[in-house]
């Protein structure tokens with residue numbers, strides 16, 4: 001008879017499900033390492049009916065849903081998408097930085113204009129003082 005699984009068995013089953021989910025959904029792009037920790041190798045299929053197709057495959061691969069064997073095209077296509085997104089993000093960040101710098105230059109330019117005005121007033125004041133002092137002599 002089948003009883004309901006005990007707590008430890010349930011935990012082990014949950015861990016296994018989490019791991020299978022990670023293996024199934026945790027990959028995007030060209031993998032560097034399988035979730036099992038083994039390195040990924042570039043495999044060219046020698047299986048008839050699949051001959052010559054390329055895969056990114058776990059070096060400890062077994063067909064048990066615990067390892068990655070990702071079609072080469074799929075991995076490369078996702079890698080391109082990922083890189084494109086990263087480039088777009090960088091572009092957005094650079095545009096924001098440029099916009100911030102333009103605002104900063106505008107503020108500094110306005111301050112400079114204000115300081116020039118103050119310098120002109122000071123120069124006029126000095127000229128007036130000098131003229132007043134020397135005209136009295």
Ligand SMILES: [Zn+2]
Pocket residue numbers: 034035036037038058059060061066067068
């Ligand atoms: Zn693996």
